[in-house]
Amino acid sequence: MIERPDLSRAPAEVVAYVEALEAELVSLRGRNEVPRAAAPAALPDEPPTPYAIITISRRGVAKRTPRHLYGRQRRGGMGVFDLDTAEDDTPTLLAHAGDNDTLLLFTSDGRAFRLPAGKLAASPVRARGGPLSDHLPLRPGERVVGALAEGGGQYIILLSQRGWVRRVRAAYLGGSLIAGTSFHDVKEGGPLVAACWSGGGDDLFLASREGKAIRFMETQVPARGCLGIRLDVTDAAVAAAAVRADGGVFLLGADGQGTVRLMSGFAANKAPAAAGKVAMKTDELVVAAAVGPGDELVIISRLGKLIRFAADEIPAKEGVVQGVACMALRADEATAVAVVPTGLL
Numbered sequence: 001m002i003e004r005p006d007l008s009r010a011p012a013e014v015v016a017y018v019e020a021l022e023a024e025l026v027s028l029r030g031r032n033e034v035p036r037a038a039a040p041a042a043l044p045d046e047p048p049t050p051y052a053i054i055t056i057s058r059r060g061v062a063k064r065t066p067r068h069l070y071g072r073q074r075r076g077g078m079g080v081f082d083l084d085t086a087e088d089d090t091p092t093l094l095a096h097a098g099d100n101d102t103l104l105l106f107t108s109d110g111r112a113f114r115l116p117a118g119k120l121a122a123s124p125v126r127a128r129g130g131p132l133s134d135h136l137p138l139r140p141g142e143r144v145v146g147a148l149a150e151g152g153g154q155y156i157i158l159l160s161q162r163g164w165v166r167r168v169r170a171a172y173l174g175g176s177l178i179a180g181t182s183f184h185d186v187k188e189g190g191p192l193v194a195a196c197w198s199g200g201g202d203d204l205f206l207a208s209r210e211g212k213a214i215r216f217m218e219t220q221v222p223a224r225g226c227l228g229i230r231l232d233v234t235d236a237a238v239a240a241a242a243v244r245a246d247g248g249v250f251l252l253g254a255d256g257q258g259t260v261r262l263m264s265g266f267a268a269n270k271a272p273a274a275a276g277k278v279a280m281k282t283d284e285l286v287v288a289a290a291v292g293p294g295d296e297l298v299i300i301s302r303l304g305k306l307i308r309f310a311a312d313e314i315p316a317k318e319g320v321v322q323g324v325a326c327m328a329l330r331a332d333e334a335t336a337v338a339v340v341p342t343g344l345l
Contacts, residue, residue, distance in 0.1 A: 045071050050100070051344060053298055054120060055083040055129065055306075056093040056144055060136075063129030064120040067096070067340070070298070070308045076325040079307030082300060084128045091300045094338035095147035104173050105132075106146035106158065108191035109139060110184030114177055117149070125306075137180065146195025153197030156183075157218070158225075159206060159240040164189025165228030165272065167198070167221040188225070196289075198242035203268055204228065205241045205249050207288035212276030215268045218242065227273040239288035248316055250291045252299065253282035254333040257323035258314060260291060265318025281322040287337045294342030301332045311339070 046068045053070060056062045063083060073079065083091045097103060097117045105113045113136050123129060132144060148156070156168045168183050184192050198204070198218050206229045207213040214229045221228070229237060241249050243263050252258040261279055279288075291297070295311045307327050314324060327334055 046345070050098050052097060052099060052117065052122070053338060054095040054097060054103070054117065054147060055091055055300060056095075056132065056147060057083060057085045057089045057129075058092045058143060059085075059089045060132040060138060060144060061085050061089060061129045062120055062132045063123040063127055064117060065123050065125055065127070069125050070306065072296075073307055073309050075309045075313040076328060077307055077309070078328050079299075079301070079305045081126050081304055082306040083304045084126055085304060090302050090335060091304050092335055093144060093147055094298055094300055094336045095149065096298070096338045096340050096344070097149040101149040104148045104150055104156065105136065105144050106192055106195045107138065108143045108145050108193070110158070110182045110186060110192050111142075111180045112173060112177060112183055113179050114173070114175070145192050148195060148197060153242070154200035155198045155218070157196050157198050157204060157240050157242060158184055158192055159194045159228065159237050160184060160186075160189035161191050161193050161236050162189040163206065163227055163229040163231050163237045164225055165204065165206060165221055165240065166225030167218060184225070189227070193237055194240045196240050196242055202242035202244060203263070205243045205288060205290075206237060206276070207239045207251065207279060207285055208235045208276055209238050209285055210235045211251075211253075211278055211280045211282045211285045213266070213279035213288065214272070214274055214276045215243065215263065215266055216270070216272045217268070220272055230273055230275045238285060241288050241290040243290050248291055250287065250289050250297060250311060250314070250337065250339070251280040251282075251285060251323065252287040252326060252334055252337055253280070253323065254284040254286050254335075255282070256325060256327040256329045256334050257282065258326040259321050259323035260311065260314050260316040262316050262318045278320050281320060286334055289337055289339050291339055292342065294345070296340040296345065297326070298338045298340065299327050299334055300336050301327065301329060302335050303332045305332065
């Protein structure tokens with residue numbers, strides 16, 4: 001029998017999570033069942049790779065962990081505790097990058113920075129990481145809201161909290177970029193909330209916290225930007241993804257329920273700036289990311305719990321659904337996702 005560790009100094013959420021697990025184990029033993037998370041992984045663990053998962057918290061604590069240290073699990077598993085932050089700090093951003101890649105970092109103030117991924121010290125699973133302020137001159141209250149490996153497309157798409165979208169040529173973010181250059185005025189649409197790559201001829205899929213979304217051609221966004229999605233005062237934009245008509249978008253709620261919404265069942269608008277339509281039934285949408293066959297998903301929660309599994313385990317749907325369990329959560333909520341493209345596995 002596993003001895004319970006001392007939880008006297010643990011946060012209340014962690015204690016609640018452990019107690020829920022203990023109660024579930026007692027119930028399962030009584031029925032002679034084995035919990036799903038204890039079942040063998042559906043895929044074998046991979047050999048060492050030059051790729052890493054980069055985790056960033058709301059307060060700018062970051063770490064880089066070799067991808068192969070995260071074992072593959074089945075969808076809906078318990079995951080492993082990863083980024084170790086203060087009780088009032090939350091992991092809010094994940095990125096997938098090679099050790100020799102340069103990261104393009106975007107902040108809530110609309111500023112952009114370049115940072116070699118190798119400058120983030122390689123850390124094991126369940127490590128504290130280090131402050132990004134050691135590498136970036138962040139302002140008080142300024143947060144990193146986007147982290148992309150360089151070379152992922154022709155344009156960077158930036159999305160603000162009130163639905164303002166801008167399309168920036170990748171060339172403007174090259175080696176000559178002046179650190180802290182601003183690409184967004186927070187007076188136009190509020191702070192930035194998301195960034196993604198686009199190929200130049202894609203559609204843009206913009207999603208809101210209430211699970212609404214809009215799709216339109218990226219070429220319709222003017223150089224200075226425009227309103228991408230019209231939102232109610234109670235709603236806010238949370239994610240942007242570049243998609244194709246034959247592709248799909250992974251949508252994830254804070255409750256750990258997720259779905260892959262096929263664009264064949266989500267018609268494109270003729271122009272931006274319209275009200276969104278329901279993309280997923282959820283109380284709070286936190287993620288929208290383009291996925292394809294063979295891709296993997298890495299999800300992290302507010303308590304720093306991380307899971308890695310194959311995106312193909314999620315049934316793809318053309319219509320509006322509530323989703324399926326992607327991660328087992330107890331007194332916790334999902335906060336961020338990184339997509340590992342099949343070509344980089």
